[in-house]
Amino acid sequence: MQEEKTVWQKMMSVDRRIIYLMVAVVMIVPIIFPFDQPVRVAERTTGAMFQAIDNFPNENGVFLISADLNPQDQPELYPMLVSWIRHCFHRDIKVLVLCLFPASLGLAEQALNQVATEFNNRAARGVGRRVVYGEDFVFLGWTPPPIVPILGLGENIFDVFPRDFYGDDLRTMPIMVDNRIRNYRNMDMIGSLSASSTPITYIAFAQARFGIRVTAGITAVSAADFYPYIDSGQLTGMLEGMKGAAEYEQLIAEYFPHDDGRRMATEGMSSQSATHIAIIIMILIGNFCYFMQRRVENRRSV
């Protein structure tokens, strides 16, 4: 006769769909009824990056963004891209955006258009300044393989990107002419936004060879791999996952109070915290049940 399952065994063999349902409820409720979630800025990562960009020479600082985000990374990386562009536009820093992979093109273009529209709408209300494509920012598009733009931009940007994403001649664009942008020497920093090891490729090829500073926006999954590069000074700060993006949004809100743009990462933080607490409780319950079951089995064997 089969022995009846103990309560601990039943607890440990709950249908996974019930667990999914519980996690979904815990996740959704704070989205509909968000609670106040203070965001503390990590100084070594987010703070260091914000200060580095904020201290670019105003009006002629140049930030090259390698936007290598895919649709599956959108919740984590897209708010970072939007925040970087906002910060640069607030400080009148010129923005060059390129993609190393074709799947990133749509999101990169969407982010540029979104922030440009935000700024121009505010300027129409008399707040802040207008931004103009070709003068304040340019979308370089994509050229394969990834190593070609990474190395080529150290020599001559026009060899790699003779035209921008829309097919216009890059050589004659005011942003390139007025700021004399030709290679990494004329840029202040590279921001590599990626769910893979692309920032390390920029460190290995662009920084080691041409000496340009590199910063990174990465998914939380790969954050642990990047901390050694912060310690060694090879990365000038980094943003890790949705939390890093929320921290950057917090800094933008503090430094530029008139910025009323949507804070996409911050919207998810209360849900993030609630779900983390739920998962911690589930892990504790799972472990408790495991040890209790072991105790029951030990007693039976005695």
Place this chain on the structure above:
Amino acid sequence: MATDFWTWTAAILTLAILSFLYDDNAFYRTAEHLFIGVANGYSIVLSWYNVVIPHMIDPLVGAFRTTREQGFTTAFFTFDELNVLNPYNDNNFFIIIPMMVGSLYITRFIPKISWMIRIPIGITMGYYTAIAIPASFKASIVRQLEASILTRADFSSWSVLIYGLFIFVTTVATLVYFFFSAEHKGFLRPVSNIGILAVMVGFGASFGLTVMARISLAIGRFVFIFKDWLGIVH
């Protein structure tokens, strides 16, 4: 609620993919196949317009046009700006060489000459290996080793010293743990135990961050559903 057709499309596909959490079903498989098809089609079209046309067809057509307009003269053998035999020109005939080498990938489908695929693969591997080894060695090994060495700067304050010592000890201990040429006994045993502890802490951090990342992705979809699609959240 959203009125945009593409928002509805994205929402329905999101629900179709999430339905896999209950069980495999036709909605999930339809969305999955649609994603693969769209992604491939998108890449092919982009590659055609961003790679094949500007980097292959345009330079070659330009070289033929220049030759037709100017005729084949001795000027072709000088390195002036219009010279179509100058590989540094935008329009030049030399593009034929990488074109031919790249085309050898197609020999994969012709059994008799399929060995020729080794030529482009060999060139690509040789090129990338030569570029990657010194650069990666410098960025990921030499600089990381430098960062783990205790220097005078590490003694500037107690907190910096403790952090520097922690990094130094755990780096050495982890390397000892992965040193399999000597049996881990005597002095090596406690050191390798510290190493495995450091490795476990690293795995724990990675696991925690992975949970955070996966939760973030789900939150992104739920925010889209409740805010952008249903308009419940403002």
